[in-house]
Amino acid sequence: MMLEIKNVHKTFDGKEILKGIDLNVEKGDVVAILGPSGSGKTTFLRCLNFLERADQGTINFDGEQVDLKTARKRQIADIRQKTAFVFQNYNLFQNKTVLQNVTLGLTAARHMNKEEAKQKAIKALEKVGMADRLDSYPSQLPGGQQQRVAIARGLATDPEIIYFDEPTSALDPELIGEVLSVMRQLAEEGMTMLVVTHEMEFARSVSRKILFLEGGKAIETGPTQEFFQNPKTDRAREFVNRILSSREE
């Protein structure tokens, strides 16, 4: 088991957002985290990378056990070195070019020399089809391209897992495809991914596992095919039916 997440709890302003979530992730797994809005999907993902401090819970990464509530700086840094995070709003560094956005994590955080970092960054940008815009600034790019650069920024650091937090939710419909196809390609190459998404087609065809959250609880966890064809719980069945019917309208 590459990643073992246990009993994640989180409360915001007295409101319990996560009520004990467990998840196991194998190397090469693509897990889609589904659920209605407000179900805690994003909070769950953010807790895993310490963007939010969970109130309780543990994470076991490659056999190294870390408490999500009390983790020290060193442990947080270790985990962040092994992971990448792709945000809904891309969050590219506005004062840096495309190339610099990707190299910064290598030169500043990993002390790689400039030339080596540049080669690595270009490789990552080629992978997402953005190597022809090295000197552009984020504000000059449409959303889909910004998100691809953000994915390259993560890829360049050789993560063991990439967390995607609704990576296509801020995009115009016609720009969603290019981002999903990059993610699909990564999945095919065996990248381990945790994806919070509303893209059912993507979840169904790319993910291997589904984590279905509602009201801060994991209602259903299981193989993708089973979830869509034969949901075990009423909640999940309702969710799947609603999604499918709304798409047929």
Add this chain to the structure above:
Amino acid sequence: MDDHLWEVLLDAFPRLLGYGLRVTIPLTLLSFTLAIIIAVIVALIQYANIKVLRQICRFYIWVVRGTPLLVQLYLIFYGLPNIGIVLNAFPCAVLVFGINEAAYMAESVRGALESVSKGQVEAGQCVGMNYLQIMWHIVLPQAFRVAFPALSNSMISMTKETSLAATITVMEMFRQAQVINGRVYESLGLYTEVALIYLMFCTILTALQHFGERKLGAYGQTAPAPGFFGRLFGSRKAGGAV
């Protein structure tokens, strides 16, 4: 206009300009340097939300912005000697101008720091950068660009405010105009002349601000900053280059 007045004004010009260059401008530059150091520290303390220090900073801004500059000058220069603290006029002026303007500038800098989206900070954390690296590479460069117009504004205000140093015996440009006037009684002419020299200084600063904003650019945005004359005579827009 009679010949006597012309003679007085021509005679006074090099002397006034000389005091302007030798006293007013150094006074402005030293005060501004002190102010920006204080302002950045105060802004960073608030941005990083350091508990007790943050309260102290808010208190400092509250007091300094809430009392007149002239009163502050008198308090420090004429008041403090009563408890044995005697400062020379020039350093006293630098200190008061610096501390005073810093309170305003700290707010501009804090606003600029907060204008950098939280998401970029989180992205920096996620690629493994530490707090100082994120501040240095991401937040400060963007904040500086946002704060630049407001800081330029402060510098222009300060140039004119240094004339208040005349009231605590600093022999700067305005004080020199008063001295000459005491001899020749040409108030209208002399004070107009000194006003024009201040205007000249501020015009140069405005041009420098314009040049600086051009130089700083706007990361990949093509909209041109308003031209120099557009800035001089056009409508005021705070932070036009953002």
